[in-house]
Amino acid sequence: MANTRTKKGATAEHVERRDHPSPATPAQDPNWEREHKPEMSPEEHLQGLSPERLRDIMHDMLLGRRFEEKAAEAYALGKIGGFCHLYIGQEAVAIGAIHALQQGDYVMTAYREHVHALQMGIEPGAVMAELYGKETGCSHGNGGSMHMFSAEKNYLGGHGIVGGQIPLALGVAWKIKYRKEDRVMQVYLGEAAVNQGAFHESLNMAALWKLPLVVIVENNRFGMGTAWERASSLYDISQKANAYAMPSAVADGMDVLDVYRVTRQAVDRARAGEGPTLIEARTYRFVGHSMSDPVSGVYRTKEEVEEEKLNDPIRIYANTLADTNVLSQQQLEAMDEEVKKVAEQAAEFAESSPDPAPEQLYQNVYVDEDVQGQLYLDGRR
């Protein structure tokens, strides 16, 4: 019923509202992810990336997947608390997009962030330890799954308010231009965040001031249980960029190399001082919204999920690398074994790490130390 309702809100009536030819729902469009994708030969498709680089990308995809599978296990065992939002099925987006960055560039995203954090170079152990709430975590246990940070790696979090990271990223892009630095700011948001006022305000300022900002919408079609077409009167997110006279592009979010290709153009433009770009990466979440949300049943059918899983970005990329003789099935399996070990070791590291010391409770609220109860009014100290 959820789905009839979704479809209902999304057929004729909906199309009529949109002055745009493409179908109203992905379901009606078998070619949804690939809608705007150019024809390329397998070789062209490799974007001229070196075999090493191409293998690194596969390594990163596998690590993201295995790491989160491990995290899911630990969550089930109660070793991880709070909310935990997995990226399984969407890996091609962050991994393809971050591969388009250089040293010194910045990344910021929402709460579905484990893979972004790993991709920015935070040690798997430090990411897992953060999930465990340990002192060795990348936020020393203060942040958890939704608030990972690494100043050293230019990974700026990890934010829990839908759309809240966009103005923050705008500020980082502002700083880059202010200091005339050779950097780019990349910010990620789910498609549901596009409806927030913060999106509108930020994109206007980014375009008005030509800031080096790359805005990547991870369109996995759902905001929790709400299908995009039930939340937006316009289906094509990339078209929203026109309201800001901002260039935009659509990427196949299940094809890591297509994400790389599209993002690379935007990153180069930003670096050249030509301003921001809006990228819609069309992807799908193979798991529930968070650990408490069933994979399917309420707002999407089992069939839909199964069908989407045929587009598993890892399988798609594995085929690309096989077809082009960059990586054999054997090598792939060896790589997979290796990253499984890394995830395993990350869990062991987290497990064996100490809890934060009680003193940490009152540390880093402010830069200053408290002066005789002037800062903390709880009368506890």
Add this chain to the structure above:
Amino acid sequence: MANTRTKKGATAEHVERRDHPSPATPAQDPNWEREHKPEMSPEEHLQGLSPERLRDIMHDMLLGRRFEEKAAEAYALGKIGGFCHLYIGQEAVAIGAIHALQQGDYVMTAYREHVHALQMGIEPGAVMAELYGKETGCSHGNGGSMHMFSAEKNYLGGHGIVGGQIPLALGVAWKIKYRKEDRVMQVYLGEAAVNQGAFHESLNMAALWKLPLVVIVENNRFGMGTAWERASSLYDISQKANAYAMPSAVADGMDVLDVYRVTRQAVDRARAGEGPTLIEARTYRFVGHSMSDPVSGVYRTKEEVEEEKLNDPIRIYANTLADTNVLSQQQLEAMDEEVKKVAEQAAEFAESSPDPAPEQLYQNVYVDEDVQGQLYLDGRR
């Protein structure tokens, strides 16, 4: 210098950012207001309105103008306090648009609202008395210039937060659809409010749910001292509607009949259940932003203002009515004398009205009366 800066932020660089042919600034476009206006004979231009109706419209235009001139006098004499934002130069917008409404329709706007309040049928005396802060004012002295209301006349205020009225109007439109009423909600905002998140969030929901909402942007080119092209990366406001798959139109905000024509179409569509429309009415403010703001000098030149005054909406309309023999110069002057008296009497009424009683201070904060100091914690009573 203000203006060079304006121009700077608005020439080549700016055009390049826009994927739209029209000039980057009104200044560069002598035909700015009329850009989207169809060719019509003087008679067609009358929109088939009866001579009586056409004369009423002129009466309303003159009343709005004379009323506010009177208010300005009273303000100079210190009889009116607080902020006072005049509509002089923009009268054609609210008057043309409200003439497109029927009994039972609603209007809501921002703080530049005297003419809207009058046009919705609030007695001039009650509007002036509100400016004077008298008990006989349409908000009994609680609201002042920015917060006039009349539940009886379906005039819903009078709001001081830029963009704040848009979600409120969305709610009224929601109520109309919820109750399946034969009504339309008309909301006004200045062009600077378009950049607020509230605009984005509200237009999406209005279009998604096909609510009977007519959104009228009073584009007078400036938000206080900020020219539109220094605040928005996209020049054409009407194009913003595309981001919501919403129909839009541009009206000549200096031509009351063009505003009527364009608004009427949107109102009819809303009434027919076909959803919201965004209207950009291109107009100009002949006076300062508020009483404390000089007419020109800082952000616009005296020359610019003088040039714009050649498009005085009252003169333009007077010519239309003269050319079509609906109203002679003589009749016009008689009408003007009449409305001057009305404004005069409004001021006398306000002057002679009593101040609010002290008891009013604690009335209408809540519907309930206070129960032994449970609601008001100021220990004063």
Add this chain to the structure above:
Amino acid sequence: MAVITYRDALNQALAEEMERDPDVFLMGEEVGVYNGAYKVSKGLLDRFGEERVVDTPITELGFAGLGVGAAMTGLRPVIEFMTWNFAYLATDQIFNAAAKMRYMSAGQFKIPVTFRGPSGAALQLAAQHSQALEAMYSHFPGLKVVTPGTPADAKGLLKAAIRDDDPVCFFEGEMLYNLKGEVPDDDDFVIPLGVAEVKRPGADVSIITHGKMINVALQAAAKLEKDGVDAEVLDLRTLRPLDVEAIVATVAKTNRAVLLEEGWPYGGITTTVATLIQELAFDHLDAPVLRVTQADVPMPYAKGLEKLAKPSAELVVEKVNRVLYR
């Protein structure tokens, strides 16, 4: 009387009020197809349809304002925030519009809107998702603020809030949804706003609190009983209107008070109550009024740190012993 959960009590209140008054509708994120992020609206979409149980885009500012506009023209909206942590985005509509519209119009409009949702810290949700913000909302004249701590109060007070003609901010304990308790079945079981309740009578000291913390207060009272201290627990239930009489009465009875709240101390509810006590019951006081609140820090994620940050029965007992000079 049936024993049901706090969640079901709220669900019943919503269903009964929607049944009773066609102008009542529920709007918010995931309230419909998903049956509510916390399942409070379970079954309501199927029962009342898409017109009255409305899923929104993620636009707190927009749909909060929608609720105010709909209320000012005659509807009785119930606006759900998935949690109150997200409602900062809507504060302009709540504080500048909802709280002031009636006053600015000198009574021409009623604003019978109810804003509701889970509040306070759950388990390890970290700084942005663990905030108890009722104090911030109580600051504003024009708003009413309600914080039920039991299933019965949840039902009776939500029905009262929906029927109330003023804007009401209704804070549900995110950790209370599964709490069970006796709830009258009566369709017209309404608890008037502004009436506190003694949840445990006692003679030696008053523990004054509200919402989720009444359970912490009762635990503390139980511990104290073992030490021969007879604590009275007063549940404010509604913070605005505030039952000042009940506060003064309990202090006049015990001459000692410890105030407990889930949120932060600076400008917390406990500061207003302490201020009123020392002003209105000065001569009754045998000791200063002491307080227990969240540690004055953003909520950390780590389990151990979170536990330290939250108010506890131990901390309450410690303060009680201090006001008893033991």
Add this chain to the structure above:
Amino acid sequence: MAVITYRDALNQALAEEMERDPDVFLMGEEVGVYNGAYKVSKGLLDRFGEERVVDTPITELGFAGLGVGAAMTGLRPVIEFMTWNFAYLATDQIFNAAAKMRYMSAGQFKIPVTFRGPSGAALQLAAQHSQALEAMYSHFPGLKVVTPGTPADAKGLLKAAIRDDDPVCFFEGEMLYNLKGEVPDDDDFVIPLGVAEVKRPGADVSIITHGKMINVALQAAAKLEKDGVDAEVLDLRTLRPLDVEAIVATVAKTNRAVLLEEGWPYGGITTTVATLIQELAFDHLDAPVLRVTQADVPMPYAKGLEKLAKPSAELVVEKVNRVLYR
């Protein structure tokens, strides 16, 4: 020492800090071409250019967040709200981002942003434009809150706020901009945050206040002097950090306190101060601590009603007489 206005003192502070540190920039509505809605930034655009004095679209949420993001990566933004009444729209960025970012990241980032603008009621601006909201901001750990009441304090404290490595909310009195006073010329005249000041020494009663209200307090003290009452006026100056020692010291000296603030009473600054006094100076108190605040209503427009709503020297005198049992 030169005698200058509160406005010019702020302007000097901005200019000196921008001169001193290239990472400092000013951003907000009308701060540039228009020289500031209240002319606080007069001349700064011409002096420092468009890169460092930046006019924004009307997007409080967006540019407040911009300030936080720029601060976390090394700049020192000064974000002007045309008035604090409009900052509700930005509270998500201030409360969820600025106040918590350092803590969530366990100290990996500093957030040296200053949010500033006029606060409180001017003359007949009505409900939405007349709000004194420092209490709301003081509620949040992670923020600092400053409320200067004199030209010298305005300059010294704004310089301190800009140099401070934590997020600071800086409330300027909208009615104080033309107030004149002596201000040291010294480029390094900085007043540390967290240090209250006795603006008038006295022996019989303490009037504790902050910001614009110190002038009301001094008027009251003058009236009282005529009746032979010697009132001490303590100006808190910064609300977070709060100079608790100074508060206890003045009460220990006079044994009586009347608290005064411009804003609303529920959860107001005066509730926190009253709570601290009765807790930390209980045995010093010869009378309950009383308060004077804005009437607990939205601000009306009409001149006479507005006057009634605002705190006044008369009301302070009345409360002082009560704590003196006269």
